[in-house]
Amino acid sequence: MSPAATSVLLAVVVALVKGILIIFVLATTFAYLTLAERKISARIQLRFGPNRVGPFGFLQPAADAVKLFLKEKAAPEGRDHFLYLLAPALAAAAALFAFATIPVNQTICIGGTGGAGPLSASCPGGYPLHWDLAHLNVGLLFILAVTSLGVYAIFLGGWASNSKYSLLGALRSSAQLISYEMAVSFALVGPILLAGSLNLEAIVGQQHSLWFVFLQPLGFLLYFTAGLAETNRLPFDLPEAEAELVAGYHTEYAGMRFGLFFMAEYINMITVSSIATVMFLGGWMAPLWFLPNWLGPLWFGAKVGLLLFIMIWVRWTFPRLRYDRLMQFGWKVLLPLGLANILVTAVFVAVR
Amino acid sequence: MLDWTRMLFAYLPLLVFLAMVVAFGGAMTVVTTLLGPRRPTRAKGLPYECGIIPAETARRRFSVSFYLTAMLFIVFDVEAIFLYPWAVLVRHTLHIFGLVEMAIFIALLGVALLYVWRKGALEWN
Numbered sequence: 001m002s003p004a005a006t007s008v009l010l011a012v013v014v015a016l017v018k019g020i021l022i023i024f025v026l027a028t029t030f031a032y033l034t035l036a037e038r039k040i041s042a043r044i045q046l047r048f049g050p051n052r053v054g055p056f057g058f059l060q061p062a063a064d065a066v067k068l069f070l071k072e073k074a075a076p077e078g079r080d081h082f083l084y085l086l087a088p089a090l091a092a093a094a095a096l097f098a099f100a101t102i103p104v105n106q107t108i109c110i111g112g113t114g115g116a117g118p119l120s121a122s123c124p125g126g127y128p129l130h131w132d133l134a135h136l137n138v139g140l141l142f143i144l145a146v147t148s149l150g151v152y153a154i155f156l157g158g159w160a161s162n163s164k165y166s167l168l169g170a171l172r173s174s175a176q177l178i179s180y181e182m183a184v185s186f187a188l189v190g191p192i193l194l195a196g197s198l199n200l201e202a203i204v205g206q207q208h209s210l211w212f213v214f215l216q217p218l219g220f221l222l223y224f225t226a227g228l229a230e231t232n233r234l235p236f237d238l239p240e241a242e243a244e245l246v247a248g249y250h251t252e253y254a255g256m257r258f259g260l261f262f263m264a265e266y267i268n269m270i271t272v273s274s275i276a277t278v279m280f281l282g283g284w285m286a287p288l289w290f291l292p293n294w295l296g297p298l299w300f301g302a303k304v305g306l307l308l309f310i311m312i313w314v315r316w317t318f319p320r321l322r323y324d325r326l327m328q329f330g331w332k333v334l335l336p337l338g339l340a341n342i343l344v345t346a347v348f349v350a351v352r
Numbered sequence: 353m354l355d356w357t358r359m360l361f362a363y364l365p366l367l368v369f370l371a372m373v374v375a376f377g378g379a380m381t382v383v384t385t386l387l388g389p390r391r392p393t394r395a396k397g398l399p400y401e402c403g404i405i406p407a408e409t410a411r412r413r414f415s416v417s418f419y420l421t422a423m424l425f426i427v428f429d430v431e432a433i434f435l436y437p438w439a440v441l442v443r444h445t446l447h448i449f450g451l452v453e454m455a456i457f458i459a460l461l462g463v464a465l466l467y468v469w470r471k472g473a474l475e476w477n
Contacts, residue, residue: 011364011365012365014365016368018365019368022369023373069384070387073388075397076397076398076400077397077399088377088381090377093373093376094373096373097370100365100366133365133369134363134366134369142366159411161410162399162409163400163401164406164410165400165401166399166410168414174418175422178421182429185429185436192436193442194443195443196442252400255384256380256381257384324476324477327474328474331474335428335465339461339462342439342458346442346451346454346455349442350446350447351448351451
């Protein structure tokens with residue numbers, strides 16, 4: 001084979017292996033995140049939570065998955081057949097796809113003479129092993145673009161169901177998601193200004209001496225708040241609002257079709273926490289100076305886990321906002337604050 | 353390799369992964385459709401409405417506020433996209449020149465937000 005064909009084949013094989021790893025890890029994390037949520041909520045409410053299936057309920061997610069697969073798939077009449085089936089698959093696929101450019105460790109040079117630098121753009125004679133699936137210069141833009149596909153899934157699902165609750169949930173959800181998407185994009189401009197790059201590995205590399213959360217505390221708070229809204233978590237879970245809308249956009253979905261929506265929501269939580277870790281919390285870098293840096297993926301996972309715990313904690317602590325307050329909070333508080341944060345940061349970066 | 357082929361080469365893994373996630377979503381949908389009992393009844397097929405038989409279709413008119421929000425989103429999101437290439441370049445290339453230029457742009461954005469605010473487009477009644 002010619003060298004070009006060999007390198008293409010190698011790239012495809014590496015992408016396949018990494019893709020299987022990402023799907024496997026995300027699906028497992030999703031399964032145990034549901035268990036963690038039930039356990040933590042139970043402890044907050046002085047209950048035990050699931051503890052019958054396996055020791056400490058560790059097999060509960062497996063039992064849930066089997067149950068979801070084997071349930072009868074009741075579907076409403078008058079539905080749009082194709083869109084009704086497309087929406088949950090699209091939700092799960094978009095949630096998984098968004099994870100492709102998130103680096104969980106710095107690039108490692110296998111063989112060759114480059115060594116593992118913070119960026120290691122050069123790895124002469126060796127193979128640079130990137131710890132993200134696609135090493136793009138515009139990694140952040142890619143994630144923002146793909147995560148907005150989730151709006152389509154939610155709206156199509158709600159509209160195709162031919163149910164009033166679903167339609168109301170879908171309408172509320174799409175208005176909320178697009179409003180808070182702007183808050184997300186404004187909040188992320190701060191770290192980009194400081195790093196001068198859209199490559200996520202380069203952004204983490206810039207946090208070598210000081211994490212951006214200390215330079216951008218407001219940006220971090222804005223991003224995390226808007227991230228809660230983007231993932232439909234309490235106190236912003238108006239699209240589901242079980243007390244008023246039954247279950248919102250997935251009212252008419254049963255079995256694993258509902259499971260795919262559920263999976264998308266939890267994987268989006270993981271993605272939001274991962275982006276916050278990369279942009280503000282120093283990615284794979286050790287949290288304290290005396291801890292070894294080569295345990296990168298472990299530190300990355302610990303930071304993501306901490307943020308996920310805070311998300312669950314928030315859910316069981318705060319009451320739900322009223323819908324008009326929610327929209328006004330996004331447009332009248334988060335948006336102006338985000339603009340002000342960009343201006344102040346830009347002054348510091350440009351004058352320095 | 354030429355420069356543009358190397359650039360496209362970086363996107364090759366994405367193409368592979370896209371095929372994988374589409375296959376994942378499709379496989380889950382197909383498997384869950386094949387499994388499980390199928391005993392449809394008239395009542396089971398009705399859209400849920402608290403046990404009442406739905407009187408009409410769900411696809412009817414809805415509040416204009418949602419439409420307004422979508423319009424505002426397009427305006428402000430396009431402006432947000434302008435901020436991204438600028439933010440990358442301020443530190444190494446543009447410096448004060450870029451700062452002044454973008455300060456004017458952000459001020460215009462703020463005026464637009466203020467106008468929308470005062471017009472009451474952000475109120476929900």
